């Protein structure tokens with residue numbers, strides 16, 4: 001099965017038992033709105049950790065009824081994050097979600113050696129986009145956690161994202177490893193990594209996917225563009241996963257898709273003991289809801 005739209009994620013969680021989701025620094029309008037929608041759809045049972053007055057004030061101004069739901073009062077942001085993560089570590093919650101707190105504060109806490117959510121694997125971010133100009137959902141990784149991944153990190157990022165898509169129902173997702181050009185250029189490290197990753201895939205060192213690279217963005221998403229340049233590739237024009245060279249390229253692509261192409265997005269951190277809903281603070285309520293759907297699907301495996 002291939003996801004055509006992000007709402008296809010709903011089918012993957014329908015009928016499953018509700019997951020316990022803890023929102024860290026919960027005084028955040030879009031996060032609260034998305035969670036209440038997911039709670040009413042029987043997808044998650046929320047717990048809010050943060051400033052009680054702030055949470056109640058957001059709920060009152062937006063007519064969110066959270067009576068009966070648990071609030072843990074913790075006005076200090078870093079303590080709220082720590083409390084939320086400890087609830088996950090002690091198995092009181094199945095999903096962690098970032099509220100009104102900076103990304104690096106939450107990620108550093110998730111990596112805490114004593115009470116964090118490490119598994120021994122690399123943690124990485126995946127974002128699924130629904131763009132009206134592409135024929136299916138396309139995943140982009142890593143745009144938010146690993147800053148300048150080396151080859152070893154890229155193998156781990158690929159393995160995380162391929163396992164995610166395999167679990168969502170893709171048998172052999174097609175991966176494009178992006179560069180600025182489609183030829184190997186010894187001065188462009190991204191193209192060297194891409195060539196190595198493709199060869200490792202051919203030799204079955206990276207499994208359950210088809211990898212090609214280096215591909216420039218146009219060849220990855222447009223067959224016509226690849227044919228025009230004479231590139232023969234099983235992946236070109238039909239990519240499921242775009243592997244980014246680094247966080248800057250990834251983050252700019254993410255924001256361009258959302259702001260210019262009006263794409264819908266769902267994003268989480270993979271590789272931790274539980275899925276972490278990690279959207280940008282400026283992301284819409286819809287993006288946060290779709291990310292909760294993705295996390296709920298991910299928490300089943």
Ligand code: COD
Nearest residue numbers: 103104107108111121122123124143144145146147251280
């Ligand atoms: N997975 C597993 N372990 C990791 C990872 C990872 N992705 N990254 C670091 N670690 C481990 C290291 O092995 C080490 O043991 C420890 O964590 C600390 O490593 P540092 O010193 O390299 O990492 P930190 O704590 O300084 O920073 C980790 C962050 C994830 C916070 C950092 O990489 C970061 O700031 N990423 C970008 C976050 C961001 O600003 N995103 C914005 C886009 S919206």
